[in-house]
Each structure stands twice: as structure tokens, then as C-alpha cells.
Amino acid sequence: MSGAVPAATPGLVLAGGLSRRMGGGDKPLRMLAGRPILAHVVERLRGQCDGLLINANGDPARFAAYGLPVLADTVPGFAGPLAGILAGLDWLAAARPGAGWLVSVAADTPFAPNDLVARLHAARAAAGTALACAASAGRRHHAIGLWPVELRHDLRAALASGERRLGRWTEKHGVAVAEWPAEPVDPFFNINTPEELAEADGLLRRLR
Template sequence: MTEPSENTRPATLGLLLAGGLARRMGGGDKPLRTIAGRTILAHVIERLAPQCDGLLINANGDPARFADYGLPVAGDSVPDFAGPLAGILAGLDWLAQNRPGVDWMVSVAADTPFIPHDLVARLHAARLAAGVPLACVASGGWTHPVIGLWPVSLREALRHALTVEDERKIDRWTARHGVASAEWAAEPVDPFFNANRPEDLAEAERLHVLLGTA
């Protein structure tokens, strides 16, 4: 099967998940920490924007703190910081209401500054090859279910799981519907490295140099 290219893949919105509590980072907005003089969020946007038909930030609280990026911000509709699935539902709801001609959304953790340039095309290729509606990424033998591809058609099923069943585990929910995995090499740099703790920022600086993007 021919893999979708940037020009042939379905229209896809990019969702930047920035709604976490960042406890291991000491609170605040992890994506607004800096690497090589720019915020992590700026690095993610630079890599993801060319692959998508628009970007959306999922974050709770005052959206004004993201005003410099000129992107719409959608907060969770499910209360009490219900986790990434709530952010994904918020993105799918925004997409259905604001971009009715776009049927797909890719979610990316907003603290992953090295996401690959072929992320969206390879996720679409993976779900087409497997004949399933969902796809997520893997690297170094580990899956990363937060970074994945979602159809708008499953948003009501997701809402039911969150609000009626109190489901919080991404991989448990995706397994119900069928999820493919797209694998990347983890060397020399894991493209899905994320900055969870203060010491990860120093490692991110080192990896940034290693990639030759300093």
C-alpha cells in the first residue's frame, strides 16, 4: 500500500496538548519552558504546522498566556483535569464545531520538541494498512498513546467513555476500537522525548545540539 504523502493524506487538524498539571516540573506550563532560547511549544509548532491543516492548543485556565502563538485555545469540557483523553475530546469537539470539512485530528504532547516531520503521514499510513480507525506512535519498544491520530466520528464514543464510564486510560479506550502503531527509531534521538522534569530541560538542550539544530 502506498503511504500517504503530505499532498495525499486526509485533511488533519493538529492538537497541542498543554492541559497537564506539570507536577514533576514543579507546576506551571511545561510547554512554555525554553530550549535553545525558544519555548518548547514553539519548537513543536514549527515541526507540526507544515503537516497539518491548522493547529489548536488544548489548555485549561486563562488562554491569554498562549496569545503570542496566534492559535485558538480549547479547554477541557470534562471537569477536574481528567487527563489527555479529556483534551483529545475537547479537540474533537472544537474540530466538529469549527472545521466541519476536516475529519481527522492528530494529538501531540506540547512538551515533545523533536516530533518527526513525517508524523501525520505515517500515522495515516499505519491506520490504513491495519484497517483500523486509530493510530499511535512507538519508539524504542515503547508506545506513546498520547501522540496519535483520531477520527471525529468517534468523539461521542469517547465522550461516553469519559463521562459515563469514567475511563481515563488512553490505550484501554483505543484498544476497543482498533489502533495501529507507527514505529520510529529511538537513536540517535528519540523523536518523542518529552520534558517532564527540570533536569530534562538540560537533556533537551543536549539533544537539540546533537540534531544539529542549534
């Protein structure tokens, strides 16, 4: 894998979770400051990525307003974010064979930084690793990361063997960490509960 930073990288929004702590349903479609959470995430990523994809299971029509490809997991049983990442990597390999990398972001992170993709690539290139993930306040966010398309076969084998932990799989291949400050707002604040949705609304108002 080259150490050069690619000029453009497709983005994958991971929206395939079950949202149990939010009471079920499509958490990314919950309203935040007058728009779905997903709309905030897409807006943050669109200028950084060479096209966007959504990973979600069930009827893709509920995301039709975004005009983006919607990819279901190819691993049965809600196998978690790794399954969504595999779906994105497989789609790129088939539809865009020139794409070497995919960046993933959780669909419940409306404050994702505007320099996410560039800094993930820079961290990976500097460390000479296969992968990179984001961190803030000393905590790694494994689902927000950079993934080489060429590792999709290894990821498929890992999922078939029962692997579900992102951190464990990435450590096997080497993962660089790009760190962001958590003030004034943690850029990787994620919304899991109604209380956190209300908190995110307050944070948005403060930022504005």
C-alpha cells in the same frame, strides 16, 4: 471510515497537564534553546497539519503569541489527555465539519518527527483500524496519535463513565502502531523534569 490517506489533517497540541514533576506552571512555556518548548513543537507540526489547536486550561491569553485557538477541557477535574482530545474533536465537528481526523501531540515533545502525520495515516490505512498511535524503542506513545472525529461521542461517554487511560480506550476500537527509531534521538523524548529539560537542550545542540 475510508482507507484513503487524507491530504490534510488538523493538529492538536496537548498542553493541559499539571506539570507536577516540573514544579507546576506551564511546562510548555519553559525555555529550551532560547525558545519555549511549545514553539519547537508548533514548528515541527505546522508544515504537516491543516491548522493547529492548543488544548490548555486556565487563561488562554498566555498562549496569545501563537495566534492559535486555545481549547479548554470540557470534562471537569483535569481528566487527562483524553479530555483534551475530546475538546479538539468537538471543536472540529463544530468549526470545521469537513475535517474527519485530528492528530494529537504532547506539548513536551520538541523532537516530533516531520513525517508524523503521514505515517500515522499510512499505518491506520494499512491496518484497517479506526486509530493510530506513534511508538519508538518498542514503547507506544498513546497521546501522540490519530483520532477520527466520528468517535467523539463514544469518547465522551467513556470519559463520563470514568475512563482515563488512553491505551485502554484505543484498544477497544483498534489502534495501528507507527514505529520510529530511537536513535540518534528519540523523536518522542518528552520533558517532564528540569533534568530532562537540560538533557533536551544538549540533544538539540547535538542535532544541530
